[in-house]
């Protein structure tokens with residue numbers, strides 16, 4: 001009579017519909033499973049499974065799982081871990097544990113949906129499978145424009161989401177009975193090598209050696225720390241509307257992005273906290289708007305699974321990028337000679353995170369002044385951001401590059417020097433992050449005025465029609 005809950009990007013106990021349902025319906029032990037997943041591609045080139053985690057996000061998941069295991073154990077739920085193809089792992093686990101019921105939180109990227117649907121179909125012959133909401137404010141298929149299609153423009157989408165009822169948040173479930181009921185099956189799986197220790201999952205492989213120290217200085221993964229951060233909202237939300245563009249300010253933005261990424265917080269918890277905060281209306285509105293941007297990115301990804309490497313505007317497939325190793329390396333290493341961008345790239349390298357304003361400027365320099373393919377910059381962010389998000393990262397890169405839905409207009413090329421003097425006037429940010437004595441070029445690796453002209457000329461080569469209907473929506 002075991003119940004299995006397959007955890008994915010929902011590493012929390014509170015406001016967790018799948019976990020709540022698993023515990024409420026259990027007539028015996030409940031076992032939680034998390035898989036470090038690999039991704040498959042079939043003969044038709046369809047991807048199956050979520051995009052494999054980048055190195056910084058893997059660090060986060062490792063630490064977050066470490067925090068989650070004893071909390072689940074307090075509820076009488078063992079957390080078991082595996083690595084590999086999720087369909088194979090699920091098959092082995094279900095064969096051995098023989099659960100009466102499997103629960104999970106839905107995923108929305110088409111490649112993950114394909115995998116989950118296949119697993120569900122296979123398991124349905126021997127067990128019940130229930131999927132639940134939990135990672136978004138609203139299921140993408142419930143959001144339709146008046147003509148029945150999905151949204152491609154942010155403003156009407158955000159209005160529609162804002163009008164939806166949120167519902168009450170779910171508390172942490174109560175402890176379950178029979179905590180050791182599945183022990184024999186689990187030890188068989190361990191002996192067979194299906195289940196592994198956290199240390200053997202490989203989540204900490206491949207990142208730079210110093211990350212473990214530096215990331216730890218900046219972050220405390222885990223649901224409890226996440227909730228403390230959200231509970232302190234009346235301390236950091238007031239002033240957000242004015243401060244959010246100032247990367248040098250200590251509490252410029254919330255920094256909850258990695259928490260939402262791995263589901264230590266649900267977006268409903270975030271929105272509920274904002275709506276009940278004592279901050280001014282303009283601050284609440286500015287912050288909830290960002291949560292709606294997150295939602296919009298996932299809405300787009302749900303309907304277009306190839307966002308991570310394919311431009312949404314097809315004309316951009318012909319964009320005359322000029323891949324250049326020397327320029328790309330200078331950008332990645334924070335040695336462009338352009339202060340704000342170098343500061344951002346060093347913040348990224350040391351803290352696994354970068355302020356939003358600086359992300360936009362760094363991405364603009366990379367794709368426009370340097371004419372490097374946005375996919376290369378997106379991949380670097382994917383590997384180095386603790387909040388690397390399957391929807392937000394590619395949508396944001398495409399937004400900056402001009403190839404996305406509702407994208408920044410192609411002629412908007414940020415001037416990083418003006419951006420620095422406007423948003424980091426006292427150079428607090430730049431001085432905070434660029435290591436003292438770093439060997440950087442005195443003359444920037446690209447001439448900003450000249451490269452801007454070249455970028456605009458290159459943009460004119462792509463379809464005017466494609467660029468003309470771009471709408472400047474954020475910034």
Ligand SMILES: Cc1cc2nc3c(=O)[nH]c(=O)nc-3n(C[C@H](O)[C@H](O)[C@H](O)COP(=O)(O)OP(=O)(O)OC[C@H]3O[C@@H](n4cnc5c(N)ncnc54)[C@H](O)[C@@H]3O)c2cc1C
Pocket residue numbers: 244253254255256257258260261287290291293294295297354355356357359360363381385387388389390392393394396397400
């Ligand atoms: C090139 C580029 C790449 C990006 N890649 C990612 C990414 O991989 N993961 C990620 O979470 N964000 C990404 N962003 C969006 C944004 O920079 C981060 O969400 C934000 O900096 C996170 O900090 P915060 O939690 O303090 O944000 P806050 O300002 O406090 O916002 C609260 C939450 O709203 C959401 N949010 C904020 N800004 C945006 C935005 N512009 N688009 C969508 N959702 C938003 C995030 O979930 C964020 O945690 C990217 C932006 C750019 C320009």
